[in-house]
Amino acid sequence: MTPARAATGSATSRGRRPARSVGDDRETAILATAERLLSHRSFADISIDDLARGAGISRPTFYFYFPSKGAVLLTLLDRVIEEANAAAGDVLDRLAENPRDRWRELIARFHETFGAHRAVVLACAQVRGTDAEVRQLWARVLERWVQAIEEAIEAERRRGAAPDGLPARDLAIALNSLNERVWYATFAGDGPAVAERDVVDVLLDVWLAAIYRSTTPPPA
Amino acid sequence: MTPARAATGSATSRGRRPARSVGDDRETAILATAERLLSHRSFADISIDDLARGAGISRPTFYFYFPSKGAVLLTLLDRVIEEANAAAGDVLDRLAENPRDRWRELIARFHETFGAHRAVVLACAQVRGTDAEVRQLWARVLERWVQAIEEAIEAERRRGAAPDGLPARDLAIALNSLNERVWYATFAGDGPAVAERDVVDVLLDVWLAAIYRSTTPPPA
DNA sequence: ACGGGACTCGACAGGGTGTTGACGTACGTC
DNA sequence: GACGTACGTCAACACCCTGTCGAGTCCCGT
Numbered sequence: 001m002t003p004a005r006a007a008t009g010s011a012t013s014r015g016r017r018p019a020r021s022v023g024d025d026r027e028t029a030i031l032a033t034a035e036r037l038l039s040h041r042s043f044a045d046i047s048i049d050d051l052a053r054g055a056g057i058s059r060p061t062f063y064f065y066f067p068s069k070g071a072v073l074l075t076l077l078d079r080v081i082e083e084a085n086a087a088a089g090d091v092l093d094r095l096a097e098n099p100r101d102r103w104r105e106l107i108a109r110f111h112e113t114f115g116a117h118r119a120v121v122l123a124c125a126q127v128r129g130t131d132a133e134v135r136q137l138w139a140r141v142l143e144r145w146v147q148a149i150e151e152a153i154e155a156e157r158r159r160g161a162a163p164d165g166l167p168a169r170d171l172a173i174a175l176n177s178l179n180e181r182v183w184y185a186t187f188a189g190d191g192p193a194v195a196e197r198d199v200v201d202v203l204l205d206v207w208l209a210a211i212y213r214s215t216t217p218p219p220a
Numbered sequence: 221m222t223p224a225r226a227a228t229g230s231a232t233s234r235g236r237r238p239a240r241s242v243g244d245d246r247e248t249a250i251l252a253t254a255e256r257l258l259s260h261r262s263f264a265d266i267s268i269d270d271l272a273r274g275a276g277i278s279r280p281t282f283y284f285y286f287p288s289k290g291a292v293l294l295t296l297l298d299r300v301i302e303e304a305n306a307a308a309g310d311v312l313d314r315l316a317e318n319p320r321d322r323w324r325e326l327i328a329r330f331h332e333t334f335g336a337h338r339a340v341v342l343a344c345a346q347v348r349g350t351d352a353e354v355r356q357l358w359a360r361v362l363e364r365w366v367q368a369i370e371e372a373i374e375a376e377r378r379r380g381a382a383p384d385g386l387p388a389r390d391l392a393i394a395l396n397s398l399n400e401r402v403w404y405a406t407f408a409g410d411g412p413a414v415a416e417r418d419v420v421d422v423l424l425d426v427w428l429a430a431i432y433r434s435t436t437p438p439p440a
Numbered sequence: 441a442c443g444g445g446a447c448t449c450g451a452c453a454g455g456g457t458g459t460t461g462a463c464g465t466a467c468g469t470c
Numbered sequence: 471g472a473c474g475t476a477c478g479t480c481a482a483c484a485c486c487c488t489g490t491c492g493a494g495t496c497c498c499g500t
Contacts, residue, residue: 026478044350047456058480063458122349129346130264139411146412165435170422173412174402178426181401182394191359192366192393202390206398209429215385246447267487278449283489441500448495457485464479470472 027065029055034072038119043127070131076120077134081141084113092152096159099217103207108200118187125184146172153211162212171210179203247285249275254292258339263347290351296340301361304333312372316379319437323427328420338407345404366392373431382432395427
């Protein structure tokens with residue numbers, strides 16, 4: 001078994017020599033099938049057989065590429081996270097320039113990335129309860145984001161732009177949690193949710209209020 | 221089939237005459253078994269056979285009482301929600317007395333109720349993705365809470381205690397979402413979470429900041 | 441004593457998962 | 471150009487869980 005491995009790392013397995021084998025196509029086909037099916041029905045309603053047939057292989061062959069259905073989702077999630085991190089870039093380092101605009105940019109970038117892959121995000125949220133690997137990956141990623149936000153808040157406090165208050169880490173956790181749940185509701189569309197058009201501004205408003213106690217934080 | 225029905229309604233079926241039949245005990249036993257097992261393993265890892273054996277009956281007999289595993293959880297959730305609503309009482313009507321204390325009371329009451337039944341709450345959050353009935357019940361309940369908070373915010377704005385800003389409904393949705401996700405993380409214990417001891421104060425702080433832009437809202 | 445509702449379970453059908461073992465097929469090697 | 475070897479593939483199997491059906495038992499009111 002070569003193709004499928006950790007998925008905790010970054011990308012597709014670095015094959016030794018020739019690369020571009022048949023299996024590479026198949027693996028891609030499985031992934032593509034998964035994301036496609038996910039936009040029409042829930043993850044639980046997709047069987048391994050569906051994935052296999054969609055990729056033009058038999059069910060046992062699926063196991064040659066991935067150890068389980070969950071591993072496929074894990075790989076998909078991994079990619080979305082990469083993309084989100086890339087989209088976020090170094091916005092947080094340029095906060096002082098214009099806090100409001102930078103925070104908005106950060107939230108908007110995440111919103112775009114998650115929105116573009118809502119099927120994957122939604123599916124992950126749904127299996128997080130049952131799939132330990134997805135849960136752990138998400139926990140690790142969240143921890144990084146929380147730390148980044150925590151540091152940004154502390155920097156804003158140091159420069160006197162934000163008042164002291166809650167421990168920065170607790171605030172960072174709360175704010176990240178807020179976004180996660182609000183996006184979930186907006187993308188899932190069941191239950192009370194903020195309209196997709198407004199969600200970035202709503203989140204931004206709560207973030208600014210919680211961090212600065214003001215909607216117009218002072219620039220450098 | 222008498223015992224198990226909607227579960228959307230309030231409590232156990234009002235039997236016609238004699239009541240206290242064997243089935244009543246069995247139904248209770250199933251419910252109790254479910255809540256007990258839930259505190260040791262995830263909902264997905266509990267089979268109907270486990271529930272049946274735990275209640276001292278065979279698997280087919282289980283189906284006499286509940287149409288599915290999900291229906292058991294639904295009933296459990298129903299009870300927790302009743303309890304939460306009862307615990308919340310009319311706090312929101314007495315907001316103006318002392319906004320900070322009342323909001324804190326509201327959050328603390330919910331915290332206590334959910335904390336006391338964390339296994340059920342956690343399980344519901346996990347199956348919400350797969351079980352349509354749980355999802356719908358939760359959506360309905362959330363809608364009620366959102367409306368209550370929305371009205372409270374509007375009342376605070378009318379009396380001049382809270383500034384205008386985001387549409388009250390959007391703010392109410394965001395704040396409810398915040399609590400839900402933060403509690404989930406705290407109770408689940410995986411991934412970054414606010415310590416259980418601090419969670420009420422952290423939530424309160426964000427609520428006050430978002431609603432009043434201040435930690436010390438003015439009393440009547 | 442009897443009809444019927446409450447209650448119970450053995451046995452089955454169906455569908456999903458994960459594994460095994462054998463079979464092709466390509467390609468590097470001597 | 472015969473030969474190993476690793477890649478890629480699948481039929482068939484064992485297993486577990488769900489939901490249902492039909493055949494029972496027990497008890498209560500008439």
